[in-house]
Amino acid sequence: MATLYRKYRPQNFKEVVNQNHIKITLENEIKTGKTAHAYLFCGPRGVGKTTMARVIVKTINCLKRKAADSDPCNECEICKDITAGRSLDIIEMDAASHTGVENVRENIIASARVAPSRCKYKVFIIDEAHMLSISAFNALLKIIEEPPAYVMFILCTTEVHKVPTTIISRCQRFDFKRIGVNDIVKKLNYIIKNEGIKIDRSILESIARQSGGHMRDAESLLGQIVAIGGKEITQEEADLVIPRNDLNEVINFIDFLIKKDSASCIKLINKLMDEGMDLKMFLNDLIEILRKIMLTKINPALTQKFGLELGEGLEIKVGEISSGLNLEHLLVVIERFMKARNEIKGSFITQLPVELAAAELCMGVSAPRANPGNNEIRNSKLPARQALAGGEIRNNVPVVNQPIQASSPAGPTAISAANSGKVDQDAVLAKWSEVLIRIKQHNHSLSFILRVCKPIGISNNELTIAFKYKFHKNRVDERAIKDIIEKVLREVYGAPITISAIIDENLEIADNNMPPGNGAVQNDRQAKPAEDGKQENKGQDNLVDSLLKTFGGKVVDSK
Incomplete structure (x- = not known):
C-alpha cells in the first residue's frame, strides 16, 4: 500500500505546493523551449525538489503537450512510464549509495553517450548530490559543462555548501523554501x-x-x-501522534498576563501539568507567539517573513490580545519566560519557575539585572546587623557609616566643598581613606589597586590619579571599574566626580594611602623586639652555612 505522500505526489506544476518563484521560471523556459542542460535544486527536505525534477522530465518528454502549455498530459505512454518509474531514458540515481568515481563513470558518463531509446531527452536525476566524492564531482565537470544535446542533468541536494563551486557554476540553481x-x-x-x-x-x-x-x-x-x-x-x-500543544491555552495565558491575573495563570499552568502536557512545549509555543507579536510591533512586514504561521482562527485571537502589550513590556516578558524555560530542568517542582515568572510579571516585579563590574556585591555577604546598627542602604547595598576622625584638619574644607558642589585637592585627600574603604565593599581587588595610586589634582570635578604601572591604569580605565570608582566618589564627596588615570614612573606611594587598620599592623611589625630580629639573622646565617656545605663556595659580600 502506497503512503499518502507517494500516493498524492504532484504530477504537474499546478499541483506543486508553493515554490512559485521556481515554477514560474521553469514554466516560461519550457514554453519558450529554452531549458537549461543542468539544474541544481537545493533546499530543506520534503519541500518538492525531487518532485519538481520529475515534473520537468515528464513535461519535456510528453508526446501530447502543446507548444504553449507547460504541464504534461499524464496520459501518453511516456508520461505513464515516467510516473511508474519504468522509463529507461530517465535515470534516477541516489548519490548517497553511489558516491565513488567508478559509479559516475559507469552509470552516468558511459550512459550519456548513448542516445535515448524512446524519449526526446535522456535525463539524469542525482538525488542527495552533495554525497558524491570530490573525484566523482571532478569526473562530472566535463559532461555537465558540455553534454550531448539530448542529455539533461538535475542535481538535488539539502546541503548545497558541500557541492563544489565548479559544479554550481555549470548549473541553473534554484533554492526551495519551506512551505507555510x-x-x-x-x-x-x-x-x-x-x-x-x-x-x-x-x-x-x-x-x-x-x-x-x-x-x-x-x-x-x-x-x-x-x-x-x-x-x-x-x-x-x-x-497520540502529535505532541500536544494547545495554542488556545497559550493565548489564554497571555491574556491573563495582560490582565495581571496571576491566580488564573498559576491555575492554568497546573491544569496543563495535570493533563500531562509537556511544560517545555508549552513555553516554546508561548515564546513563539510572543515573538510573533514582537515582530508585528516592530514592523508588520517582519511577521510575514519570519513569524510563525498559526492558522486563520488563531491569527485573529493573537491580533486581539496584542493590542494590550507594548513593545518594552513584551521584551521583558519574553526574556523572563526564556529564563524560566532554562530553570525547569533544575527545579524539584517542575512548574515553579513558570509560576514565579507569571507572578513577577503580573505583580510588576522584575528580577535585578547583573552588573558586570559588581560581581563582589552579589557574592559578598554583608551582615544585616551592620546595616541595622547605624548603616544606610544605597542602591540596594548596605553601607556602613565609617567614623570620621574629628582631628582631621581638612574636615571643614571637605564639608564646604560638598555643599558648594565643587571639590578641591585638600577635600579629596582628607577623605581618601574613606574612599578606599568603600571601594573595598564593592570590589575587593580594586581597593588594592587604588592603594598604589596617588590623587595628584582635581579640576572641574575631574580627579587625576597617577599610577606607576601601566596595567594598573588599564584596569581603572575599564568602563565597569570606572563606574564603581565614580559612584563611590559621589557618595563620599557629595558631588559628581569623574576620574582620569595617568602613568608616572617616578611615583612614590606614601604610607598614608593605606586605609585604617593596615597601619596598625605595620606598626606592630615595626615594634617587634630587637631580639626577634637577632633570631632571624641567626636563622639566616645557619641557612647560608648549610647551603655552602651542600653546594660549596664562599661568601664574598654580605649586606
Whole structure:
C-alpha cells in the first residue's frame, strides 16, 4: 500500500505546493523551449525538489503537450512510464549509495553517450548530490559543462555548501523554501477529502506546525493519525501522534498576563501539568507567539517573513490580545519566560519557575539585572546587623557609616566643598581613606589597586590619579571599574566626580594611602623586639652555612 505522500505526489506544476518563484521560471523556459542542460535544486527536505525534477522530465518528454502549455498530459505512454518509474531514458540515481568515481563513470558518463531509446531527452536525476566524492564531482565537470544535446542533468541536494563551486557554476540553481502552514493545510484538506476522512481543521493546523514547513513530514504525520483513527479523527487520537500543544491555552495565558491575573495563570499552568502536557512545549509555543507579536510591533512586514504561521482562527485571537502589550513590556516578558524555560530542568517542582515568572510579571516585579563590574556585591555577604546598627542602604547595598576622625584638619574644607558642589585637592585627600574603604565593599581587588595610586589634582570635578604601572591604569580605565570608582566618589564627596588615570614612573606611594587598620599592623611589625630580629639573622646565617656545605663556595659580600 502506497503512503499518502507517494500516493498524492504532484504530477504537474499546478499541483506543486508553493515554490512559485521556481515554477514560474521553469514554466516560461519550457514554453519558450529554452531549458537549461543542468539544474541544481537545493533546499530543506520534503519541500518538492525531487518532485519538481520529475515534473520537468515528464513535461519535456510528453508526446501530447502543446507548444504553449507547460504541464504534461499524464496520459501518453511516456508520461505513464515516467510516473511508474519504468522509463529507461530517465535515470534516477541516489548519490548517497553511489558516491565513488567508478559509479559516475559507469552509470552516468558511459550512459550519456548513448542516445535515448524512446524519449526526446535522456535525463539524469542525482538525488542527495552533495554525497558524491570530490573525484566523482571532478569526473562530472566535463559532461555537465558540455553534454550531448539530448542529455539533461538535475542535481538535488539539502546541503548545497558541500557541492563544489565548479559544479554550481555549470548549473541553473534554484533554492526551495519551506512551505507555510496555510499551504500545507490546503494540501492536507485535499487529501482527506479524497480519502473520505473527517478531521477537525485545528488538527490539520497542528500537523502543519509540527512538520516545520516540510510537506512530506506533514503527509507522513497525517498517515500515522489516519492509521490510528480510521475515517473519523478525534483530538485524543491525534494527540497520540502529535505532541500536544494547545495554542488556545497559550493565548489564554497571555491574556491573563495582560490582565495581571496571576491566580488564573498559576491555575492554568497546573491544569496543563495535570493533563500531562509537556511544560517545555508549552513555553516554546508561548515564546513563539510572543515573538510573533514582537515582530508585528516592530514592523508588520517582519511577521510575514519570519513569524510563525498559526492558522486563520488563531491569527485573529493573537491580533486581539496584542493590542494590550507594548513593545518594552513584551521584551521583558519574553526574556523572563526564556529564563524560566532554562530553570525547569533544575527545579524539584517542575512548574515553579513558570509560576514565579507569571507572578513577577503580573505583580510588576522584575528580577535585578547583573552588573558586570559588581560581581563582589552579589557574592559578598554583608551582615544585616551592620546595616541595622547605624548603616544606610544605597542602591540596594548596605553601607556602613565609617567614623570620621574629628582631628582631621581638612574636615571643614571637605564639608564646604560638598555643599558648594565643587571639590578641591585638600577635600579629596582628607577623605581618601574613606574612599578606599568603600571601594573595598564593592570590589575587593580594586581597593588594592587604588592603594598604589596617588590623587595628584582635581579640576572641574575631574580627579587625576597617577599610577606607576601601566596595567594598573588599564584596569581603572575599564568602563565597569570606572563606574564603581565614580559612584563611590559621589557618595563620599557629595558631588559628581569623574576620574582620569595617568602613568608616572617616578611615583612614590606614601604610607598614608593605606586605609585604617593596615597601619596598625605595620606598626606592630615595626615594634617587634630587637631580639626577634637577632633570631632571624641567626636563622639566616645557619641557612647560608648549610647551603655552602651542600653546594660549596664562599661568601664574598654580605649586606
